[in-house]
Amino acid sequence: MMPVPVNDAASLLLVLAVLLPILGLCAMLGLRGLHPERVARVAVPLGVALAVAVLVEVWTGGQALHYTLGDWEPPLGLRLRADGLSAVMLVLSAVIILAAALFSQRQFRTPEGIAGDTRAPFTFWSMLMAMWSALNLVFLGEDLFNFFVALELLTFSAVTLVCLDGRTATLHAALRYLLFALLGSVLYLLGVALIYGRYGVLDIGLLHELVQADPVTLAAVAMMTVGLMAKASLFPLHLWLPPAHAGAPPAASAVLSALVVKAPFFLILRLWFDLLPPLPSPLAGQLLAALGAGAILLCSLVALRQARLKLLIAYSTVAQIGYLFLMFPLAAGPLAFWETIGWTGGVLQLVSHAFAKAAMFLAAGLIAETLGHDRIGEFAGLARRLPVAVAAFALAGLSLMGLPPSGGFNAKLLLLSAAAASGQWWIAAVILAGGMLAAGYVFRVLGAAMADGPAGEAGGPPSPLARQLVVLALALVAVALGFVPLQPFALLGIGREVLP
Amino acid sequence: MSEPFALLLTLLVLLTAGWIVTVRERRAAVFGFIAYGLLLALVWIRLAAVDVALTEAAIGGGATGVLLLRVSARLGSIRGMSAPPGLATRWIAGVLCAGVSLALMALVLALPDPAPSLAAAAMEPIGRTGLGNPVTAVLLAYRALDTFLEIIVLLLALIGVWSLGADRFWGGEPAAWRTGPPSPALVFLARVLPPFGIVIAGYLFWIGADEPGGKFQASTILAAMWLLAMMAGLAPPPRTGARGLRAALVAGPLVFLAIGFAGLWWADGFLAYPDAFAKPLIILIEAALAVSIVAALALMVAGPAERLPRR
Numbered sequence: 001m002m003p004v005p006v007n008d009a010a011s012l013l014l015v016l017a018v019l020l021p022i023l024g025l026c027a028m029l030g031l032r033g034l035h036p037e038r039v040a041r042v043a044v045p046l047g048v049a050l051a052v053a054v055l056v057e058v059w060t061g062g063q064a065l066h067y068t069l070g071d072w073e074p075p076l077g078l079r080l081r082a083d084g085l086s087a088v089m090l091v092l093s094a095v096i097i098l099a100a101a102l103f104s105q106r107q108f109r110t111p112e113g114i115a116g117d118t119r120a121p122f123t124f125w126s127m128l129m130a131m132w133s134a135l136n137l138v139f140l141g142e143d144l145f146n147f148f149v150a151l152e153l154l155t156f157s158a159v160t161l162v163c164l165d166g167r168t169a170t171l172h173a174a175l176r177y178l179l180f181a182l183l184g185s186v187l188y189l190l191g192v193a194l195i196y197g198r199y200g201v202l203d204i205g206l207l208h209e210l211v212q213a214d215p216v217t218l219a220a221v222a223m224m225t226v227g228l229m230a231k232a233s234l235f236p237l238h239l240w241l242p243p244a245h246a247g248a249p250p251a252a253s254a255v256l257s258a259l260v261v262k263a264p265f266f267l268i269l270r271l272w273f274d275l276l277p278p279l280p281s282p283l284a285g286q287l288l289a290a291l292g293a294g295a296i297l298l299c300s301l302v303a304l305r306q307a308r309l310k311l312l313i314a315y316s317t318v319a320q321i322g323y324l325f326l327m328f329p330l331a332a333g334p335l336a337f338w339e340t341i342g343w344t345g346g347v348l349q350l351v352s353h354a355f356a357k358a359a360m361f362l363a364a365g366l367i368a369e370t371l372g373h374d375r376i377g378e379f380a381g382l383a384r385r386l387p388v389a390v391a392a393f394a395l396a397g398l399s400l401m402g403l404p405p406s407g408g409f410n411a412k413l414l415l416l417s418a419a420a421a422s423g424q425w426w427i428a429a430v431i432l433a434g435g436m437l438a439a440g441y442v443f444r445v446l447g448a449a450m451a452d453g454p455a456g457e458a459g460g461p462p463s464p465l466a467r468q469l470v471v472l473a474l475a476l477v478a479v480a481l482g483f484v485p486l487q488p489f490a491l492l493g494i495g496r497e498v499l500p
Numbered sequence: 501m502s503e504p505f506a507l508l509l510t511l512l513v514l515l516t517a518g519w520i521v522t523v524r525e526r527r528a529a530v531f532g533f534i535a536y537g538l539l540l541a542l543v544w545i546r547l548a549a550v551d552v553a554l555t556e557a558a559i560g561g562g563a564t565g566v567l568l569l570r571v572s573a574r575l576g577s578i579r580g581m582s583a584p585p586g587l588a589t590r591w592i593a594g595v596l597c598a599g600v601s602l603a604l605m606a607l608v609l610a611l612p613d614p615a616p617s618l619a620a621a622a623m624e625p626i627g628r629t630g631l632g633n634p635v636t637a638v639l640l641a642y643r644a645l646d647t648f649l650e651i652i653v654l655l656l657a658l659i660g661v662w663s664l665g666a667d668r669f670w671g672g673e674p675a676a677w678r679t680g681p682p683s684p685a686l687v688f689l690a691r692v693l694p695p696f697g698i699v700i701a702g703y704l705f706w707i708g709a710d711e712p713g714g715k716f717q718a719s720t721i722l723a724a725m726w727l728l729a730m731m732a733g734l735a736p737p738p739r740t741g742a743r744g745l746r747a748a749l750v751a752g753p754l755v756f757l758a759i760g761f762a763g764l765w766w767a768d769g770f771l772a773y774p775d776a777f778a779k780p781l782i783i784l785i786e787a788a789l790a791v792s793i794v795a796a797l798a799l800m801v802a803g804p805a806e807r808l809p810r811r
Contacts (some may be wrong), residue, residue, distance in 0.1 A: 007769045015770050019757065022652055026757075029655065030750035032671075032741060069645050070763070071769035076621055076642045116741050116809075120672040123663040130656050149649045156656040157648070160663055171664075199618025216610050219603070329537060 010057045011067040014080040014140050017050045017090060021133040028126045032116035036125035037109050044101045047132060051094035055087040060460035064495030074203035077253065080140040081205075083346065083495025089139040089266065092351055095477075096258045096358050097132050097354035100251040102470045103362050120132065122163055124249065130157040131255065140261040144192045144202040144224075149268055152230065155181040158260050161252040162244045173440070180230050180240040182430060184264070187227030194220035204275050213277055219382055221271055225288075228271075234288075234325060235295035238318040246310035250365020253310065257317040257361060258354035265324050265350070272328065273337050293430040295322030302438035304444065309364045309374040312441055313357070316400060319434065320353045320400035326427055330418040338496045341421075344488045345414025352407025352481045356396040359474035365391040366471060367465045380453020388468035390449050395475035397442030399482075402435040407481025414486060507547055513539050524732045526575070536721050537561025550712035551635040554704070558720035566727065566801055574803075632710030632778030639714070646770045648756050651789060654796045655749060662740055665804030671741025674721060674799070675806035681734045690732030697725035707780065715786040726797035726798045740805045745795060752792030778811045 024043035028036040058065060064083040072078070082090070108121040132439050134153035141147050159181065162173035196202055197215045211217060226237075233241040241261070245253050272285075303315035323346070330342025337343050366389040367382065368374040383390045399408030412431055419427035516539055520532040537560035587592070607707040622634040622642065629641045633704035639647045662670075682690075701718040708714030738745045759781050763772040773781050 013572050026750040026753055030746050071768035116671055119667045149646050152653045160660040197611045197615055216607055219607050274569045
């Protein structure tokens with residue numbers, strides 16, 4: 001039986017983590033004179049502090065935090081819950097958003113001498129706030145319909161950011177993204193409706209006790225999974241991602257690739273590990289892993305052939321998402337899933353990819369600003385012009401390739417060991433091949449940038465050092481994750497064994 | 501409602517859906533969609549879900565219909581960006597859709613009967629809210645967070661629409677319906693209908709506490725009345741940067757949050773209401789939300805700013 005959740009001061013942090021960004025959004029929308037970037041300067045540090053406080057609270061307390069909203073217990077009411085994994089995701093989001101906000105303070109500043117707000121800064125900051133709130137709700141929610149609302153918030157804010165510059169090409173990309181995302185929403189909602197029709201409750205903890213592997217349940221979870229796959233851009237539903245992530249402003253691309261596609265993946269994890277009973281057949285997990293393998297191999301190959309840096313990074317995102325889906329067959333076995341190295345490796349891949357990819361997109365933003373383009377073929381001389389940005393790109397690339405020391409290395413080593421230990425050699429082969437291909441596309445960019453050439457002189461003034469250091473810091477975190485121990489972490493297990 | 505009527509209704513819904521998908525002309529498809537929304541509303545009445553029926557008629561048929569009509573008018577004679585899909589693609593899509601529909605039908609038949617439901621559980625503590633309509637209790641008490649965030653989704657959609665305008669027009673007026681002088685019939689309607697609309701909206705709003713109805717349906721009617729006045733040129737659309745409009749947009753969410761957080765002091769936590777004042781507080785939240793919903797819906801149809809703001 002679950003412990004009775006108590007609404008104490010510590011668990012109120014969860015409510016604040018979801019609502020603080022919304023308050024920021026309301027301040028930006030309601031009071032034009034405040035200027036959105038100034039509101040963000042207050043809201044972002046506060047949000048980071050909240051996320052860190054939740055992590056500290058969960059870590060030191062050794063158990064999950066719960067907050068029952070309005071004191072209405074599920075199944076009637078809603079609940080927020082932070083276990084070890086959610087706390088890690090909260091802090092990850094907060095740090096990436098902090099970096100994106102620091103990077104964008106100058107780019108999206110309301111011009112001097114204007115009393116009200118202006119289009120691009122207002123849209124950027126308000127949507128960043130909404131997206132943050134949606135992410136936090138995905139990581140803290142416990143109710144299938146509540147997740148749907150979070151996904152809607154996420155979709156509307158993400159799509160708007162994609163077409164922020166208003167060019168025909170980005171509008172086209174945003175519209176395509178919207179159609180894929182709405183298809184995903186419809187499938188997800190159909191699944192939720194079937195689950196409610198079958199069990200009459202939507203709280204994950206309650207469902208966990210009721211659920212049976214009957215056709216209706218499996219069909220519902222399958223539909224929800226496909227819907228979430230479209231939103232997470234798992235191969236072959238990835239077609240919308242490259243133009244969308246390559247067309248958004250750099251800070252938005254960083255958040256989209258690092259966090260927004262991870263949110264639906266996080267929900268797939270919750271469905272498969274927290275809601276469903278252990279499946280009688282391993283076939284479904286193998287199928288997801290096969291799609292992941294397809295993403296790794298095909299999209300890495302496509303990334304190799306890209307002429308533009310931002311598109312290359314976007315295709316790399318699709319490939320790296322593929323690794324996450326290798327978790328499903330690798331976390332199976334006699335152990336509890338959170339004690340397997342397969343699960344730990346997957347979570348580490350999620351976190352280190354977030355840092356590495358955010359660093360890469362921001363570095364690409366600096367490069368495009370300085371050169372006025374992002375055509376890899378004309379990068380010769382770049383390393384002399386923007387040494388810090390190129391170094392950050394290289395360090396982030398280390399993690400994507402899976403070379404030590406980096407978070408990506410540890411993640412891929414854990415996944416590889418899990419694949420070898422369970423005799424799933426084809427997965428091991430895919431992980432190795434994916435690393436080689438990633439090395440191919442990363443070195444293609446570095447090789448071009450290191451060459452001697454005219455890019456050293458042309459274009460606008462170099463970016464301020466502070467912005468370059470933000471990018472470097474993100475890449476260094478991706479590297480530093482290479483020093484975490486190669487074993488399941490106690491933190492990620494907190495709150496798992498007493499799953500509500 | 502009798503069985504033959506239900507069968508006829510089902511047939512009509514299917515035929516209208518087929519019409520929307522197959523008809524060539526854009527406006528005809530939109531009219532089909534509006535009719536489809538009204539038919540679905542009848543289906544919900546047949547299923548004794550009057551709240552859903554009212555929402556479907558107001559949002560699915562009404563608001564979405566107006567939005568689509570406006571889009572259709574603005575697109576004018578523009579054709580699609582890419583070539584229409586070939587016969588093979590359409591066949592594959594059709595077969596896939598039919599397969600999913602058939603699978604869904606089979607699954608619905610496989611659901612337990614009687615269906616497990618929280619309907620009884622939702623009635624049990626309803627006394628604590630002072631409400632009589634369990635749907636309102638779900639929306640404003642049990643699952644208040646969902647409702648709060650759905651309003652934020654509406655605001656995001658509006659900001660998304662605004663962001664599609666040009667930089668220099670930001671904060672200016674939406675160019676609502678400038679294609680020519682409004683027809684006398686429209687002006688007449690815009691003078692006659694609003695008083696009735698306001699009364700009906702007020703009634704729907706008030707009975708929502710105990711009977712089917714509520715802020716969302718009422719707000720849609722009010723927004724429609726406002727749009728009618730704008731279309732007829734009787735009321736100019738507000739500047740998207742106007743201080744009053746911005747305040748109206750955030751009024752609902754802020755009142756909701758303020759009362760939600762006050763629950764930490766006067767009740768058992770965030771979004772909890774003290775039993776004695778639950779109903780007045782809920783009505784206060786609904787009233788504030790209605791202001792925001794009317795503003796958001798009307799401005800969303802009006803579109804992004806297309807005239808220079810007055811500095």
